[in-house]
Amino acid sequence: MDDKDGIKLEEKPKYNAVPINDQEYDDDYDPHQHRQVDKPTTNMETLVHILKGALGTGILAMPEAFKNSGYVNGIISTLLIGALCVYCLQILIRSQYILCKRHRVPILTYPESMKLALQEGPHFLRWLANPSTWIVDGFLILYQFGICCVYIVFVATNVKQIVDAYLVTLDVKVHIVILILPFTLIFLIRNLKLLAPFSQFGNIITFVALGMICYYLFQDMPSIDERTMVASAGTYPLYFGTVLFALQAVGVMISLENNMQNPKKFNGWLGVLSIGIAIVTILYVIIGFFGYLKYGDAALGSVTLNIPQDQVLAVIIKALFSVAVYFSYALQGYVPVEIIWKNYIQKKHPDIKHPVVCEYGVRVVVVIVTFLLAVLIPRLGLFISLFGALCLSMLGLLFPAVMEICVLYPNNYGKFNYVIIKCVVIMIIGVIGFCSGTYTSVRDIILSFQ
Known part of the structure; x- marks a missing residue:
């Protein structure tokens, strides 16, 4: 079978029932065994990528997120949102x-899966099948571009603080322009296998820098009654959008699962995904709670902007986080490139000359493009909330x-149609989250210019 958009599928009778796990299928076709990945990642490499992808600017924005939620509400909500994600x-x-498995293909992208699901779902939803490909791709590209822009602004802002304190005062836009070359160089790494050592090094830097930040957070801590x-x-x-931005890196997670050597180990409550997000969620709660306890309503879009600018340890922290986020840029940018290159350029021009070039x-x-957009981003914290609410509530x-x-x-749908009830609640x-988070973020961005 060959559909209008070029998704090639073998003719396959539809199952009368769709079981929850692959062991319940009569068909012995296992998509995981038919995947062909040039340089697959191990379980540990995938876990490293999950930690690196999630421990970026999001964790540093958690004190401001707790400011917008309150510390009790923030702890409970972060744990619940982590589990929901x-x-x-x-x-x-x-x-x-x-x-x-149903269509006997080894792999499907997020947009392809959405299209096929809608084609085979309830009749009143089937008209959405064709536009869903563009909608999902659009949200994925927009979100990943947003992350990359936030990363650029984060690095440029922290570098500016260091340079302003010790060398010369320059506009943050000048720092953004200077950073184009190093960001381009790391972005030219084309596969996740080669990115793994950078992610591992970035994780080490991140954990060291988080430990250093805790040194500041635990000093002269005010009474909790003041919060x-x-x-x-x-x-x-705003809190909801920030936490979604931090936790729900959908595009990266799908790419990681697609590139695993043993993708069966990715899912499940004790799988690589669950372990990685559990670690990240606990770290988010710790930094969010103690960061808000320390700085209160003065918490900024990144806790690195709250620590002193004129101390050597603070400079080291900002430098370490800047390097770690720099490494994360290549991982986050992997998704839009994969979508644009494979789903559109290669598909429409299969005989293109010099594909690597x-x-x-x-x-x-x-x-x-991400650097041009970064120049237009005026407020780090508000844009983190905006991209989280706008894209991740959907994706x-x-x-x-x-x-x-x-x-x-x-x-x-199970007894009493519990699957439908559960899914409707999530929807x-x-x-x-989409409506309220987007409205609040856009409103506050507009007000910030006044």
């Missing part, structure tokens, strides 16, 4: 596996729930 990613990956347990409901959407060209263009919550409903259609959370 893992569960929704598991839904997404499991649904993709079911579709691959708010539950903040105003009006600021909670052309891919390098795409990578250079992506770097330039990480709403779309996986819709996909599961479609994949399990028509008669596999409602996603829509509320």
